[in-house]
Amino acid sequence: MTAGARTDFDPEELGHGRFYALMTASIVPRPIAWVSTTSEDGVDNLAPHSFFPVACVAPPIVQFTSVGRKDSLRNIEATGEFVVSLTPEPLFEQVNATGTNYPADVSEFDAVGLEREPSALVRPPRVRASPVALECRLHSVVGLGNSWIVLGRVVHAAVHTEALADDGLPDVERLAPLSRLGRAEWGTRGEIRRIDRVPYEAD
Numbered sequence: 001m002t003a004g005a006r007t008d009f010d011p012e013e014l015g016h017g018r019f020y021a022l023m024t025a026s027i028v029p030r031p032i033a034w035v036s037t038t039s040e041d042g043v044d045n046l047a048p049h050s051f052f053p054v055a056c057v058a059p060p061i062v063q064f065t066s067v068g069r070k071d072s073l074r075n076i077e078a079t080g081e082f083v084v085s086l087t088p089e090p091l092f093e094q095v096n097a098t099g100t101n102y103p104a105d106v107s108e109f110d111a112v113g114l115e116r117e118p119s120a121l122v123r124p125p126r127v128r129a130s131p132v133a134l135e136c137r138l139h140s141v142v143g144l145g146n147s148w149i150v151l152g153r154v155v156h157a158a159v160h161t162e163a164l165a166d167d168g169l170p171d172v173e174r175l176a177p178l179s180r181l182g183r184a185e186w187g188t189r190g191e192i193r194r195i196d197r198v199p200y201e202a203d
């Protein structure tokens with residue numbers, strides 16, 4: 001095989017399911033938003049979403065994508081509120097277990113045995129054992145084909161004090177974030193490398 005030789009993939013030929021597997025095995029690692037919501041009936045829902053980037057800096061907005069119409073999306077549309085908790089390594093099995101498609105009247109907090117903690121500004125609870133919680137109010141939902149991007153304005157952040165470094169920011173070693181890879185693969189934090197941004201200087 002020639003080094004750098006490529007195999008080509010046409011999404012139309014491959015089909016959505018297989019191309020989805022190709023994308024999720026290629027776009028790695030992905031951070032995981034552990035999204036808690038509360039239904040109009042008062043059921044606390046919790047589900048992991050790895051299509052999860054920062055969407056805007058000012059105002060602070062995060063986003064996640066619901067592939068299909070799921071309980072998280074329905075609850076957010078109905079109530080306008082959600083919390084994104086970060087997923088630490090010790091909760092690996094529980095994070096995965098909250099990805100099970102429980103019926104809407106079952107709370108994943110109870111099914112999986114995760115302790116809730118009240119949020120400061122929104123109704124959905126935080127995951128007590130998660131080091132970072134971002135409390136969000138719905139900004140907008142953008143529908144794209146079979147998926148919906150949920151944009152949430154972050155109105156409050158609550159970080160475990162022991163996860164903060166001396167500079168007041170979360171320390172990656174203490175967060176120990178899980179990430180999602182392709183197939184059934186997940187990532188842990190691995191080696192942390194540091195480098196300063198190099199400014200352009202005309203000579």
Ligand SMILES: Cc1cc2nc3c(=O)[nH]c(=O)nc-3n(C[C@H](O)[C@H](O)[C@H](O)COP(=O)(O)O)c2cc1C
Pocket residue numbers: 032045046047048049050051052065066067068070071072073095096098099100101102180
């Ligand atoms: C680590 C992980 C990441 C996931 N990422 C997504 C995602 O980005 N979008 C999505 O729609 N489903 C994703 N899922 C699947 C949902 O979590 C799953 O469908 C869940 O049952 C949805 O819950 P809900 O119906 O309570 O909203 C992911 C599952 C796991 C375990």
